[in-house]
Amino acid sequence: MDLDLIRELVVKSDTKIVLLVIDGLGGLPSPDTGRSELEAADTFHLDRLAADGLCGMTVPVGIGITPGSGPGHLALFGYDPLQYRVGRGVLEALGIDFDLRREDLAARGNFCTIDDAGLITDRRAGRISTDTCAALCRDLKDISPPGIELFVEPVREHRFLLIMRGSGLAEGIADTDPQQLGVPPLAARAERPEAQDTARLVNEFIAEARRRLADKHPANMILLRGFSKWPELPHMSDVFGLKAAAIAIYPMYRGLAKLVGMTVLPTGSTIQDELATLKERWRDFDFFFVHYKTTDSRGEDGDFAAKVAALEEVDGVVPGIRELAPDVFMVGGDHSTPSLIAGHSWHPVPFVISSRWCRPDRAENFDENSCRAGGLGTFPATAVLPLALANARRLTKFGA
Amino acid sequence: MDLDLIRELVVKSDTKIVLLVIDGLGGLPSPDTGRSELEAADTFHLDRLAADGLCGMTVPVGIGITPGSGPGHLALFGYDPLQYRVGRGVLEALGIDFDLRREDLAARGNFCTIDDAGLITDRRAGRISTDTCAALCRDLKDISPPGIELFVEPVREHRFLLIMRGSGLAEGIADTDPQQLGVPPLAARAERPEAQDTARLVNEFIAEARRRLADKHPANMILLRGFSKWPELPHMSDVFGLKAAAIAIYPMYRGLAKLVGMTVLPTGSTIQDELATLKERWRDFDFFFVHYKTTDSRGEDGDFAAKVAALEEVDGVVPGIRELAPDVFMVGGDHSTPSLIAGHSWHPVPFVISSRWCRPDRAENFDENSCRAGGLGTFPATAVLPLALANARRLTKFGA
Numbered sequence: 001m002d003l004d005l006i007r008e009l010v011v012k013s014d015t016k017i018v019l020l021v022i023d024g025l026g027g028l029p030s031p032d033t034g035r036s037e038l039e040a041a042d043t044f045h046l047d048r049l050a051a052d053g054l055c056g057m058t059v060p061v062g063i064g065i066t067p068g069s070g071p072g073h074l075a076l077f078g079y080d081p082l083q084y085r086v087g088r089g090v091l092e093a094l095g096i097d098f099d100l101r102r103e104d105l106a107a108r109g110n111f112c113t114i115d116d117a118g119l120i121t122d123r124r125a126g127r128i129s130t131d132t133c134a135a136l137c138r139d140l141k142d143i144s145p146p147g148i149e150l151f152v153e154p155v156r157e158h159r160f161l162l163i164m165r166g167s168g169l170a171e172g173i174a175d176t177d178p179q180q181l182g183v184p185p186l187a188a189r190a191e192r193p194e195a196q197d198t199a200r201l202v203n204e205f206i207a208e209a210r211r212r213l214a215d216k217h218p219a220n221m222i223l224l225r226g227f228s229k230w231p232e233l234p235h236m237s238d239v240f241g242l243k244a245a246a247i248a249i250y251p252m253y254r255g256l257a258k259l260v261g262m263t264v265l266p267t268g269s270t271i272q273d274e275l276a277t278l279k280e281r282w283r284d285f286d287f288f289f290v291h292y293k294t295t296d297s298r299g300e301d302g303d304f305a306a307k308v309a310a311l312e313e314v315d316g317v318v319p320g321i322r323e324l325a326p327d328v329f330m331v332g333g334d335h336s337t338p339s340l341i342a343g344h345s346w347h348p349v350p351f352v353i354s355s356r357w358c359r360p361d362r363a364e365n366f367d368e369n370s371c372r373a374g375g376l377g378t379f380p381a382t383a384v385l386p387l388a389l390a391n392a393r394r395l396t397k398f399g400a
Numbered sequence: 401m402d403l404d405l406i407r408e409l410v411v412k413s414d415t416k417i418v419l420l421v422i423d424g425l426g427g428l429p430s431p432d433t434g435r436s437e438l439e440a441a442d443t444f445h446l447d448r449l450a451a452d453g454l455c456g457m458t459v460p461v462g463i464g465i466t467p468g469s470g471p472g473h474l475a476l477f478g479y480d481p482l483q484y485r486v487g488r489g490v491l492e493a494l495g496i497d498f499d500l501r502r503e504d505l506a507a508r509g510n511f512c513t514i515d516d517a518g519l520i521t522d523r524r525a526g527r528i529s530t531d532t533c534a535a536l537c538r539d540l541k542d543i544s545p546p547g548i549e550l551f552v553e554p555v556r557e558h559r560f561l562l563i564m565r566g567s568g569l570a571e572g573i574a575d576t577d578p579q580q581l582g583v584p585p586l587a588a589r590a591e592r593p594e595a596q597d598t599a600r601l602v603n604e605f606i607a608e609a610r611r612r613l614a615d616k617h618p619a620n621m622i623l624l625r626g627f628s629k630w631p632e633l634p635h636m637s638d639v640f641g642l643k644a645a646a647i648a649i650y651p652m653y654r655g656l657a658k659l660v661g662m663t664v665l666p667t668g669s670t671i672q673d674e675l676a677t678l679k680e681r682w683r684d685f686d687f688f689f690v691h692y693k694t695t696d697s698r699g700e701d702g703d704f705a706a707k708v709a710a711l712e713e714v715d716g717v718v719p720g721i722r723e724l725a726p727d728v729f730m731v732g733g734d735h736s737t738p739s740l741i742a743g744h745s746w747h748p749v750p751f752v753i754s755s756r757w758c759r760p761d762r763a764e765n766f767d768e769n770s771c772r773a774g775g776l777g778t779f780p781a782t783a784v785l786p787l788a789l790a791n792a793r794r795l796t797k798f799g800a
Binding site for chain 2: 002005009357359360361362375376377379380383386387388389390391395396397398399400
């Protein structure tokens with residue numbers, strides 16, 4: 001959907017929209033029972049919502065494409081994830097709640113192992129502990145290429161975040177990770193002329209890091225990838241005319257919401273805390289993105305029963321949201337995370353929208369088979385936001 | 401659909417296609433009965449057509465987008481309404497059957513009220529009567545900026561049509577309607593350099609109109625918008641190889657048909673007259689667009705029962721059309737106009753195609769739920785024409 005078209009059609013209204021994102025929502029049937037996580041779970045309230053509302057299956061990026069968290073959420077927020085790309089460095093920064101600024105250049109780092117000849121023998125330095133990682137990051141923190149402020153933040157195990165802060169830093173630096181063993185790390189190479197100065201600064205940092213890590217085997221070198229700056233996405237207030245708020249426990253999702261201009265609301269550590277935050281701030285916003293993570297985590301663990309339990313947990317907040325009487329209430333997912341795959345997958349994702357203006361369909365349950373037969377059919381996730389605006393009577397007619 | 405591709409594949413044939421457009425066809429269920437207008441109506445012949453044919457739901461512009469009559473029809477005629485835009489001024493001219501020429505610049509006008517300070521106090525001049533509007537239009541008719549022929553035609557209540565005829569008139573004039581009260585009307589501003597002369601002429605007209613209207617309170621000023629010229633759309637004969645005719649009672653739809661090069665056939669004032677015209681001219685054309693308006697009008701009135709009655713009326717001509725044995729017979733709508741909304745809406749529109757070559761589906765009734773479960777699923781309205789051509793054996797193979 002063309003954002004310029006939507007921007008042209010948006011009208012003011014005081015209607016309210018809630019989008020509950022159940023991360024990694026879709027699943028696959030257990031070979032033992034033939035039932036998916038959603039089919040196995042007792043999700044009474046979601047089923048009732050499906051019966052009342054209009055169901056379908058969203059395709060986050062394209063048929064066969066497995067989305068990361070970034071593209072999966074951007075699509076639900078109405079942004080074509082193929083057009084609006086968020087670099088890995090920036091995602092890593094969002095993921096640890098780093099206060100990224102517009103002049104910052106972010107990269108994802110790995111500690112790795114090189115041999116005496118300088119050839120890579122382990123791209124993950126034997127997966128050192130997060131504590132070791134933090135200590136090593138402290139060792140690198142005060143490297144300061146001239147004119148640049150530097151941040152080296154531990155993430156998890158061998159992974160860290162590199163931020164260079166300063167004026168004139170450019171994107172367009174190729175990864176230094178050759179993605180294979182037995183070869184040396186690559187130099188940071190400028191992919192465009194305007195990135196040459198930045199590449200030089202990165203290479204200075206790498207050289208000094210190598211010196212300081214020389215006796216830290218197995219973590220005696222670093223690899224950097226996903227050099228990226230804050231992506232300039234049009235804000236939801238500008239494109240959709242929405243005063244939007246995000247309620248999410250994990251930093252990554254708060255960060256993605258910030259990219260599109262949502263106000264991130266402080267909340268607690270449970271889905272009940274998120275519901276309480278939604279209630280407290282109900283009057284202050286038009287649009288609420290509420291994020292629930294556990295379904296994805298348990299799916300990634302490959303733990304079918306635990307994903308079922310997580311679905312039942314999030315089901316419990318549905319009545320509380322409905323009590324607020326949003327004009328439009330939608331439940332969907334950023335992608336599927338089938339326990340059988342123990343990771344994200346390309347499968348379409350169940351979706352339901354409920355409003356006064358939904359043409360009812362015959363979908364009676366909130367699961368993959370029922371939603372697929374729903375009135376919305378299988379459709380691009382980028383259409384979720386326009387559909388919400390239409391149902392919230394926030395779009396005027398196109399053409400006379 | 402890429403028109404160049406279709407043009408490349410079109411082959412000659414003597415097959416005949418009928419497209420019956422039931423304006424504002426789609427609806428929403430009545431809260432009392434749970435049945436939509438189509439479900440409530442006794443549409444025996446349309447139901448039989450659905451049972452014999454292949455059903456689906458068309459999306460006129462995009463998910464969540466409510467189309468005006470222009471985009472809704474262009475899509476059914478095979479033209480992407482986002483690519484081919486028709487200005488409001490041109491649509492207003494088409495709507496009153498004004499004989500628009502290629503050199504004409506059209507704008508939609510409102511009589512409005514300004515106070516002594518020149519600030520707008522009512523954008524619609526208290527909705528003056530159509531008779532008053534006609535008298536005021538006569539007062540403005542003989543204003544003649546040098547080199548320009550001028551037409552000022554009453555439309556309805558405070559609305560009128562302004563046509564400037566002359567060589568070198570350009571599009572790209574911004575609206576003079578500021579769309580708010582308490583501010584003065586805007587001057588006509590050129591949005592491109594080549595429109596500067598035109599803007600000057602428009603401003604001369606506005607200045608003189610203001611003088612002449614000074615004592616005509618509440619209609620003491622005018623606002624103009626949607627400045628546009630005849631849009632150059634490829635004709636159906638050129639793109640689709642069709643000798644196409646339009647049978648429509650209302651000027652707007654005859655006008656839209658003219659834009660794509662259809663021959664507009666004179667007809668009477670009822671759907672039975674339209675059927676008679678179709679029969680009389682059956683030998684002369686390959687493609688017939690037959691338009692039925694009452695469903696949309698009664699939907700816009702919010703009159704559920706009257707929309708049901710209109711559906712039953714148009715159902716009555718279906719056997720007469722089938723008796724002609726068109727190779728392809730299609731029934732669809734330009735958009736939905738649910739009585740509950742009392743206006744156009746974004747909901748997909750029921751559609752049926754019947755030909756020797758349709759793969760039958762399980763849709764047994766012509767209504768929203770049945771068509772949604774039909775063999776065509778939910779698909780873009782711009783695919784209707786290519787589908788018709790295929791079923792009429794008027795498209796050759798793509799690629800060897």
